[in-house]
Amino acid sequence: MIYLSYTKHLKSMSGGSRYLFSKGILSHASDVPPYRLFLEAHPGAYTTSRTHDNASYLMFWERHIKRLSQSIQILSNSAPQLLFKSHNAASLQPLLSNLPVWQLALKRLVNDSLEKVLPIALKERVGSEELIVNTLVTGNSEELNVSESTSEDNMSKIFDVHVHIETYVPPQFGIRGNGEHLAVGGYGRNVAAAKYSDWVRIRKTLEKLRPPSVTELLLSYNGDQILEGSTTNFFVVSRKEDWDSDDGKAPFDYGNKNSFEVQTAPTTDGVLPGIIRQLVLEVCMKEGITFREVAPSWSKHEIWEEAFVTSILLSQTLIFECF
Known part of the structure; x- marks a missing residue:
């Protein structure tokens, strides 16, 4: 996991x-x-x-x-x-x-x-x-x-x-001491383009498999490419890859937003087209932030700068740190 x-x-x-x-x-x-x-x-x-x-x-x-x-x-x-x-x-x-x-x-x-x-x-x-x-x-x-x-x-x-x-009562966000855990532990959903109540029952079965400290399961068909959470959409902010460079990574500049890209799995991979997911993509487009609809790959997590999930029930997106 x-x-x-x-x-x-x-x-x-x-x-x-x-x-x-x-x-x-x-x-x-x-x-x-x-x-x-x-x-x-x-x-x-x-x-x-x-x-x-x-x-x-x-x-x-x-x-x-x-x-x-x-x-x-x-x-x-x-x-x-x-x-x-x-x-x-x-x-x-x-x-x-x-x-x-x-x-x-x-x-x-x-x-x-x-x-x-x-x-x-x-x-x-x-x-x-x-x-x-x-x-x-x-x-x-x-x-x-x-x-x-x-x-x-x-x-x-x-x-x-x-x-x-x-x-x-909405919880208070952004407190580092309140950190919790996610784990990859389930396959993608059937008929993922629709939101239907039977998924609530199915994910209840999945949740029985998660360790006690885990509060959300991320879904993946192969354990590497992350599709979404069981109740959320999943994003990463990644350094851009430059396949022409010697080390396979683009020159990195924290002050330049063009050095980064936002990644999230495309709906064609079997992902719910969440409303907040769509809003994130619209904001990226409006602000000139590069985004790619591609499933984030755990094998490349060393070039992730941060990750977050979105859901209508969250007052803001959740910021992740890998460890």
Whole structure:
């Protein structure tokens, strides 16, 4: 296994208030399981957002809605059993007709459900608490079979929207003494382009293999090229390689950003196209920072200057140090 230390990871949200709006019913507190248990128990596509700045807004909500729609489309086409509640889901026809229509209808369904529960959670939050918002969309294969089309009128019958909200206090980052550990200990995900709840159950099995001090597993097909974390995207800041130089490395200048490049595995390698991952690439492009979508190789870690992971639940990216 490869071990890395990094600044403090998000701690368990046990003890926080929980809310669920599902099938027109609002549940609260003791009636609502933690979001991980809820996702494990239901098939479907989901997305995770969170509030920021004293719960003043939801982070990147429009991007989350778009990614949720994309996940539904991908699962419908390639793995309907991960989306629909049915033993015969694998034989269902893809949901490709009137794609813009049902995406717009889905957005309305999700926002309508969110509006039923978010104001209550905001009103009852305490102090510096923020809110984790998980939106799960599960398909009803029986309704799909009797519906003539995936029109806007039929969307509320074909899909169930569940909005789960949980409070938590963001941890303090950047404290060296709070360093924890990661390890490479799992293969890449199937249907990685979509975010689906069954992965929560699968990664729970993987997590049983990790040593006690490890808080996140990095995924790799060969133990060398790192794809992503089980809940995060993985990046390294590497010195550039110059294959024309005698020692195989470019002249190194700490003061010159052109001496470095940011690396992260491409989505074609089987990596979730995370929202924060995309934002990092957009920032690199805007600031003129070189980046390559290539799986970082542990065999070249001696030219890594630092590494970090990204996740919507982290208030900032986590900085790693190898040891």
